[in-house]
Amino acid sequence: MADGRDGRKAAVDPKLLELLACPLTKGPLTWDPERGELxxxxxxxxxxxxxxxxxxxxxxxxxxxxxxxxxxxPPRLSGPS
Known part of the structure; x- marks a missing residue:
């Protein structure tokens, strides 16, 4: 999905993605670069x-x-115990 100005796909800053949450569930969001959606x-x-x-x-x-x-x-791997 283009961002509407120069035909390039929009991107979301990874720092912003860490701060954003679904307004309904308050859960995490994942960036879908193909569709330009969270x-x-x-x-x-x-x-x-x-x-x-x-x-x-x-x-x-x-x-x-x-x-x-x-x-x-993928699940995060924990270090040695």
Whole structure:
């Protein structure tokens, strides 16, 4: 999805992604670069990013199906005990 100005795909700053949460579930969001959306797996919603600005309104979000949900990130490995 282009950001609407120069045809490039929008991106979300990783620091911002750490701070953002789904407004409905308060859970984490995952960046989907192919669609330019922030995905809440728990709520099964994809929030659009327009001109680099996340639109965190449930009324603007797209409902996603189980097939659209990105695979879960790999578990973090803990160090030696």
């Amino acid at each position: 995905v809440s797996r728990v709520a099964k919603l994809a929030y659009p990013v327009r001109d680099g600005i996340p639109i965190m309104l449930p009324s603007e979000a797209r409902t996603i199906s189980a097939e659209d949900v990105l695979p879960a990130p």
